[in-house]
Amino acid sequence: MDLSEPAFELTREAEETFAALVDYFRDYRDCADAYSETQKFEVYDEMQSQIDALKTLGVSLRFAERKMQVKWGSDEDSKPMPVTVLYVVGFPIGREPEQFATPKSGGLRL
Template identity: 70%
Template sequence: MDPCRRTVVLLSCCRSSMRSTLLPSNNRWRTMMSVNDKAQRSRLLTPEELGMVVKLHRELRQWSQEQLGELSGLSTRTIQRVEGGKASDLDTRRALARAFEIEDIDAFNKPYVIPTEDELNASKEKFDKENITLQALPLSTGKELASLVELASMDLSTPAFELCREADECFAELVDYFRDYRDCADIYSQRDKFSIYDVLQEHIDALDALGVSLRYATRKMVVKGGVPDAKPMPVTVLYVIAFPRGKEPTEFATPRSMPLRW
């Protein structure tokens, strides 16, 4: 082989090897750019942002600032300062993570990826596609609940926040009772139903005394049975949701498809 020709071949091989090593494929390049972009957008939460996150965690659990202070070993004044957007040290943020039972105690000390506007819009579109928003109506009387139960084919009843043990048991008893009533409501005379109203009212009042407020919504759906040739069946779904009293929403979102209790 001509020496000059051989050199050209070797250089070509080297260049080819260098290209395959240094120039990633389009997919790899996009992945690398995505990682770099996220790294550039990662940052620690500002004291104001951390304060909002801590307050949200606390209110979801229906804790007072004093209770969070006791659980975290911090003073109430420190909790107030953090939620007020004041700077806090590493140990304070770790104590808060432990109180909220967050697995990573340094969760509040690590950078977060701040989403772009496009990512936020994409998340909203995905959320709207997967969920439906319903109006949350107040539920305060046993008679009203009994009437709703009679019209419903199934229900989804759940607390929207962490209940104390007593409230949790009271809510469970309420749900068990109205489900039992729904299964045999047609055998009750109008007069006999007053005893049902009274029992339901007792449970509602007990929850109210524990700081729990009930909201409801109804939704019409079409469901199919497990048999391939089963015909779609229209049903009415009743939602009974427990919220902290004084913090009830005007509406709530729920998945468009989910397991329901007949």
């Protein structure tokens, strides 16, 4: 699970590049176990090229992870499922924070 967004207004080109990186990451995440170890290098190289493109467009990325318990549905007796949430946030180069807050709770809609 991930929450990825820029923390400032991006140019159209930077917005498209950021969206492409997020889409690529999500596609890989959803089927990473189907890749051979050598195929993963191609994925890493592609993601790095998108990160490099964002840098040339003035965008620096920061990330955080949070372990959470998620309940599906409204049944109070349902057992929570452990998940790790990845937060990827784009900041202007030179204005990146050392830390940023992540929400402790939230809602998901499918």
